[in-house]
Amino acid sequence: MSGKYATETLDVDEGGIARAAQILRDDGLVAVPTETVYGLAARADSDAAVARIYRAKGRPSFNPLIVHVASLEQARSLAEISPEAEQLAARYWPGPLTLVLPRRRNAGLSAAVTAGLDTLALRMPSHPAMRLLLESTGLPIAAPSANRSGFISPTSPAHVLASLDGRIDAVLDGGECERGLESTIAAVRADGSVEVLRPGPIALEAGGSSGERIEAPGQLASHYAPGKPxxxxxxxxxxxxxxxxxxxxxxxxxxxxxxxxxxxxxxxxxxxxxxxxxxxxxxxxxxxxxxxxxxxxxxxxxxxxxxxx
Known part of the structure; x- marks a missing residue:
């Protein structure tokens, strides 16, 4: 798929979820509500699908993507989860916490998802629409915010369509997002320490990011811009x-x-x-x-x- 095409608006019901799941299986893009903001979903195991995310958003290729999973078992198949990471997942998943963990070499994900890093950003969302989609497809789903890169994140279908109409296949209309702020991102290091890379709805007792390299979304100095001073x-x-x-x-x-x-x-x-x-x-x-x-x-x-x- 390439160029401009009609963006469907789908209801969050059995038919809408089935249609969205088929679009994802066919390497398409669907904007999906989460408890934080709308995410631009694509199957994370497809180079073609992930490339479409970067094209639709105009996203820098060095900025990695968050991969959403349906279960801790699925997360374990993609990343190495230490006891410290297991404790955080047990406490905060499903919910607005993204964990940056060592990627498994046999994870089977598109290389573009991690932007060439040895780590992987994983989240288990709690919003019923995204959970239904994850369960329906059985796929790990990459889903950055559903907006043009660097601009204001979307908390409604109207926000999504304002910048991505004609650039994506569909929007699942779940109304307004509950929390309205992207997930907390925390890296669990080899020594068991936890480093917050992006603050969010979950406050963790952990060290702050050194900011030396981009390891996760939302770390660029200029981001979420409204296009005005x-x-x-x-x-x-x-x-x-x-x-x-x-x-x-x-x-x-x-x-x-x-x-x-x-x-x-x-x-x-x-x-x-x-x-x-x-x-x-x-x-x-x-x-x-x-x-x-x-x-x-x-x-x-x-x-x-x-x-x-």
Whole structure:
């Protein structure tokens, strides 16, 4: 498949899941809801399918993909899972935690999935639509966020179609994503230590990333960009600002009027999308507390505010 073609919208029901599963088996691309954001799914064992992800997103080839699995048994067939990794999986899977682990040489995955690394990023999602798709296909599924590379992550079918309509085969319409912020990514090292490569909904007691190399998605300095200058920690709005508020700081779009960080995480990308569509040339964002999931929100905002090279 190549070029532009009609993007189907599928319901999350027996027929929609069956259609999506067949598209994936045929090396196609389907945007699928997860508990975090919409993922752009393709079978991870096919060079042709994975190449289509990179083409559709315009994604740099050195940026690896997360592979989604249906079970811990399937994960063990793809990566070497240490006792420390087993403990994390037992506590947080299924859920918004991605583990970066040593890849098995006989994993049978497309080399492009790992971007040439000896490690593999694995996640077991909890969203029923993605779980049904994993079980229906029996395949490991690569699924980065379903948007053009570097831009705002999608939390609704409309967000997906805004940048990928005509570039992918289908969207499974599961409505709005619950958490609205990508998974926490943690690397489990050979000595059993855990290093957080990307903060997210799950807060881990672990060391931070050294940032010396790209090992997982979301580590690029400039990412999640709305295509306009972004000003952080803004308490006052200028006439040409689209203001994203939080708590007592009101805005054109408000993350959480009551200062709830979980609500702010769920609404973050929706507000950035609204700001990107507005006629205001700049986006200003109210201060977000650097605690709990606020750490992950500020991580995304700093990357959104960093100009691309």
């Amino acid at each position: 972004v000003r952080l920690d803004a308490t006052q709005v200028a006439p040409d600002d689209f203001m994203i508020g939080f708590g007592s700081v009101q805005g054109d779009c408000t993350l959480s009027a009551r200062g709830d960080l979980a609500e702010a995480a769920a609404r973050l990308y929706a507000c950035l999308h609204e700001g990107a569509r507005s006629d205001k040339p700049r986006i200003a964002i109210a201060p977000i507390p650097e605690r709990g999931i606020g750490i992950a929100i500020n991580d995304r905002l700093r990357r959104a505010a960093t100009p691309a090279d």
